Amino acid sequence: MIIVMQTGAGKEALAEVKKRIKELGYKPHVIHGTTRNVIGAIGDERGKSVLQSLESMPGVESVVPILKPYKLASKEVRPEPSAIEIAPGLSVGGDKLVVMAGPCSVESEEQIVETAHKVKAAGATVLRGGAFKPRTSPYSFQGMEEDGLKLLALAREESGLPIVTEVVNPRDVDLVAKYADIMQVGARNVQNFALLKMLGQLDKPILLKRGMATTIQEFLMSAEYILSEGNQRVMLCERGIRTFETATRNTLDISAVPVLKEQTHLPVIIDPSHATGHASLVPSMCYASVAAGCDGLIVEIHPTPETATSDGPQSLRPEEFAAMMQKLAEFAKVTGKKL
Amino acid sequence: MIIVMQTGAGKEALAEVKKRIKELGYKPHVIHGTTRNVIGAIGDERGKSVLQSLESMPGVESVVPILKPYKLASKEVRPEPSAIEIAPGLSVGGDKLVVMAGPCSVESEEQIVETAHKVKAAGATVLRGGAFKPRTSPYSFQGMEEDGLKLLALAREESGLPIVTEVVNPRDVDLVAKYADIMQVGARNVQNFALLKMLGQLDKPILLKRGMATTIQEFLMSAEYILSEGNQRVMLCERGIRTFETATRNTLDISAVPVLKEQTHLPVIIDPSHATGHASLVPSMCYASVAAGCDGLIVEIHPTPETATSDGPQSLRPEEFAAMMQKLAEFAKVTGKKL
Amino acid sequence: MIIVMQTGAGKEALAEVKKRIKELGYKPHVIHGTTRNVIGAIGDERGKSVLQSLESMPGVESVVPILKPYKLASKEVRPEPSAIEIAPGLSVGGDKLVVMAGPCSVESEEQIVETAHKVKAAGATVLRGGAFKPRTSPYSFQGMEEDGLKLLALAREESGLPIVTEVVNPRDVDLVAKYADIMQVGARNVQNFALLKMLGQLDKPILLKRGMATTIQEFLMSAEYILSEGNQRVMLCERGIRTFETATRNTLDISAVPVLKEQTHLPVIIDPSHATGHASLVPSMCYASVAAGCDGLIVEIHPTPETATSDGPQSLRPEEFAAMMQKLAEFAKVTGKKL
């Protein structure tokens, strides 16, 4: 940490801050500047947010952290990218571009099985589908719950695709884990730390979505919650952040791909469906994401979007998805990845 | 809902959309415009998000909701402000301005009891204190948990102040409810719908904080989750939204006070401590909030902010709080409220 | 500036950075940390943005500024608040709360003269009115231009109120200065540096509006452009920032009042009309702004908002304004200011 003293702060204030830094187990190092003094507090500042409280001491103007607050997610711990096995013979984070596709909500056996076959035929290697749906309105369809999980398992059996589905309540972790190959944490739960800790004790890969207003640093701290409990199989998913722009549902922060690649070894997935909110924008955002260097995509597909119980406007039809996948393969090839 | 057709969309597309509107139980009403047609779908659109999926039909440009999606939170259901009893003889939402004050985290018996006495002496009528702390970092202090709840109960006994404290995990609802007078939902859990539903079944007042990126409408929908389960005692708490500005921790959206007052009968509380992140900014934001017409405040106080385990920089010292309360009483008087 | 080296950056990289710091006229001071090194560059860093370019050197992770980049606007130069004379006997920044009121656009003699009389009767001491209107659409009414300025001058003569009006083009500075008592810079021109420099050479008070996405620090840098050209009479006007929230036109950043009061000696004015976009929200935001400690308000008033050529929805009717002013006087009194 760097502690910036106020202009005009006297010797006593400086001495008090130095004393307090020592009490907290750090070594103070003062730089006497031309208009003000600055103190470096030497030592590992992670987990010691109490240093921030020095801001309340007389003569202190601000406290500036220097170290990144995460450890296990950082490239300092593991400089090479992590390849995470999500199903036998299928890893995310290597030279395979993994595409997860399927409907927002599981609605019926016919819907999910038909979709599974079609997305597999188009080249997807994971089936997505929601059984527990966190909806803004209590009056909206809340998902088929365990019945939906059973239909997903059936679709897996029929198609051979592993399944990813969301868990929203710590109480349901065991239930969802009984069916899912990959456990998804939705954007609204990115700082549901109770849920994250439970998932950290699981032996299943986790797809962790960034929240609408989560900074990259906070996002990595949420991953750290899972990693620090022991589960090392975490995939990070950017799905759009909330900005002033209303032409899209959210703003896809595609620069999060190279930023995360610089800071962490964990694989990065992009969700262009929730990011844009409009099916017509999804293919070009898939191409862009792959060109930016992501490790995978998660895309919403529905056989008949105009009847979908949720997220119809952002769902591709299977034939649109198939056409997109063909072009995607060409972009992937340029990056050295294959579908 | 208003369905806006594309310029040049033909008769068939229009007929298909009209047909689908009828299938969904609405009455279509077409306005033939000079460059495009617009269809009103007459009927109660709330909870029928499936109408939004019409956006996927050929010829449709956009679907624009008209009705507010919440019911029980709205002034249409209850035009007069709700006064919510939070302790015997103490209501929020009437002519009493309720000030809740105390430390971010409960740290020790001495700390919480001393603070309770001091905030009471200054005019606070509720004691706040965190026992379960949702922290961005897994390495930060996570709260004293049940031990913290016990200390809060002790401080209540000593001071006579009712207590408000946060619950973060649906699993802990019963535990926290055993000690707390008011259950607080933190900003990160504003869309933790599993938690909201459980709190909706409780016979306790709820302090629901707005999330960092929650719109007013989404905020009211979260309140609706609690209300629709039966619990009518919901207080809405604005605590700053996330913007580009970094001079403050968040940006206090003080216009949320009159906006909420126009749209809902529920009381509105302001948290200036989390909004600003700096103790020196707290008093003026308290004055502004009261002048804007809020029903209460929740303020962080710590006997020695420079040693606080969390949120030290934004905590007022007891004597600063006492000075602030004196001036606050004068502002409250102008609004017709009393401390 | 603090230069943070990467973990593992070698001695040579450190030596190169130190050498470059010296070349730029600063004194390097190294702190050897536990996991990385940090270099303080001692010297006045203001105006020396080239230091930021050290970020491109091998081994450098980031460059963190410590000093505030503005000088003349800072409290270090002038610790006491500046009271700025805007008309004979009328100053902003002292114990008088100055209310500027009038229509968004000057539309006719009748409209502006009638409004001038009415706002004066209600207690306003400055008349606002736009003659040059920066409009988002080229097809919208662009203002009456010099004819509008003449009508403003007429209204001043009739009412005795000094006038504030916007200048949008450097070319028009002399023309507007011929009529206006206070020159207004609109939110869209907050970084129109050519305009700011010209206004810095004028002997007229300037009302500088914050832009929709301007940080407090950038806002003060824009003021610095005017101050550094010689004109010390600058008033800062917060008028809402752009956020994700759509219930209001912008989000009024009322915490900007105490933040600015900590950082600058310049007076702070609030514009609740553009901030909220809805007349019904304006009075409570006026009360809040005064309670927060602002030095003045600028409010849109129109005799018949439903026929206004611009900004009708956010304009108060004269009788609503008069009612608001009565209550405002009570709030002002608590702050020690008078209307």
Added chain:
Amino acid sequence: MIIVMQTGAGKEALAEVKKRIKELGYKPHVIHGTTRNVIGAIGDERGKSVLQSLESMPGVESVVPILKPYKLASKEVRPEPSAIEIAPGLSVGGDKLVVMAGPCSVESEEQIVETAHKVKAAGATVLRGGAFKPRTSPYSFQGMEEDGLKLLALAREESGLPIVTEVVNPRDVDLVAKYADIMQVGARNVQNFALLKMLGQLDKPILLKRGMATTIQEFLMSAEYILSEGNQRVMLCERGIRTFETATRNTLDISAVPVLKEQTHLPVIIDPSHATGHASLVPSMCYASVAAGCDGLIVEIHPTPETATSDGPQSLRPEEFAAMMQKLAEFAKVTGKKL
């Protein structure tokens, strides 16, 4: 426009609104809903912002625009993409991907001529360089002004590359036009309407940058200012928007590419340098932009970024640029464009 009446608004209020709609030259069409009435105002609403003022009438809840407010920029006027000639034999918007490259600021003859040769060798077809620099601080380097323009002209002569440079003051339009092949409007001037109108009267292509907080719709309205004055050669440039995220200087809104492609015929350019602020992030954002379907890029290059007078941290070295261009060609090929 759709005028939404309040629940409970009576017949008289409805009649008054209908009357006023007619007075304004529109045809009212009422839809009687289950809980409230809605009125469509039929007619071309563009440029008639006065309709918005109906919001001030009794009984009106809100006024919702339906039509897009721009005309000449829309695909309704010109459904096919516009190819804009920027130099003899060089067009933007067709099957050629145009890369503009060069330093942020022109600093010396050697710097700009060397850079011109190097970026040309790497495949760039336009040279960028700033002579008038809008800088946040009045104490920062403000550009070489006309001397810089002369050096740009020299570099053009030496390299054969046409030049793009920024104009910041309406007064300088003729001066800059004397030297530049393409006139650039910076992000801070996107709503400097006086400048836009002058550029609309010029016979030069314009590169119009989106502002930090400009919506897509406002961006197109700014283009409309230029188009409506007669100049049809407008290129739209996305350069990052301001959000809460601080890991990047701004957030590149790459979905703006397909959104703009749906709404306008004008070509779309991406500036990844200002968007990200860090050179290491620039190549992947170039790839992503091309994959998303942009028509061109504008990239900052500096022979020695660590000595740059401005924007060093985001400038690529010439050899980094050359390597990036090779890979870019492969991505462009997939999209059917060539470098």
